[in-house]
Amino acid sequence: MTSYPDGALAMLKARGYRVTKPRRLVLEALDQARAPLSPYEVAQHLRLVGERADAASIYRIFHTLEANGLVHRIIANGKYRKCQLAPEDECERHQTQHCHHSLVCRVCGRIEEFHCPGLNLVEQAIAAQTRFAIESHALEFAGVCDQCHAH
Ligand SMILES: [Zn+2]
Ligand SMILES: [Zn+2]
Ligand SMILES: [Zn+2]
Numbered sequence: 001m002t003s004y005p006d007g008a009l010a011m012l013k014a015r016g017y018r019v020t021k022p023r024r025l026v027l028e029a030l031d032q033a034r035a036p037l038s039p040y041e042v043a044q045h046l047r048l049v050g051e052r053a054d055a056a057s058i059y060r061i062f063h064t065l066e067a068n069g070l071v072h073r074i075i076a077n078g079k080y081r082k083c084q085l086a087p088e089d090e091c092e093r094h095q096t097q098h099c100h101h102s103l104v105c106r107v108c109g110r111i112e113e114f115h116c117p118g119l120n121l122v123e124q125a126i127a128a129q130t131r132f133a134i135e136s137h138a139l140e141f142a143g144v145c146d147q148c149h150a151h
Contacts, residue, residue: 004031006084008070010077015068025051027082030071035109036079072100074111075140084113099137105145112145 002010005027006095009019017023029042037045039062046053062080072081083100086096099119103112119137127134 004082004085005132008034008065008083012064012068012069016053017064019070022053022057023064025053025064027070030082033082034083036074036111038079038106041079061128069100072102072106072113073133074102076104081111086113086115095099099139101139102143103141103143103145105148106142107144107148110147111143114141132138 005024008027009024012020013021026042029045030037039107040056041097042062043053043055043058046058062071066073066080070083070085072083073080074130081102100113101116104112105111116139117140123134126132
């Protein structure tokens with residue numbers, strides 16, 4: 001199985017982005033993190049391990065990753081987690097197009113990813129009802145994961 005950094009870099013490369021060392025370092029930091037991180041925390045971590053990392057360029061990297069659906073913001077705390085990268089060939093929609101919602105376990109803190117094709121229909125219905133031009137939605141689920149409620 002491809003690792004998260006390799007998978008994400010391959011997707012960026014396929015879309016014409018360069019594979020740079022800072023981009024790889026950010027992806028690796030997110031891959032190794034046990035909890036979501038802020039760009040500021042990633043910059044701090046990289047400096048601790050002796051890499052040059054100014055906050056502004058780390059923010060830009062997060063912006064690129066988020067625009068490509070490769071990192072996701074946790075609504076509850078504004079930090080970012082890695083994408084679980086559903087293989088694009090198993091999905092009719094591209095990484096940037098499908099929804100990546102978080103299921104956050106309040107017991108162990110584990111975060112699972114949930115894609116929600118059905119919500120597009122809800123969105124269309126709401127748009128028709130309200131005449132609001134919906135561009136995106138944000139949704140997060142809190143609860144207890146299957147491993148925690150098995151105990
Ligand atoms: Zn995702
Ligand atoms: Zn959604
Ligand atoms: Zn749990």
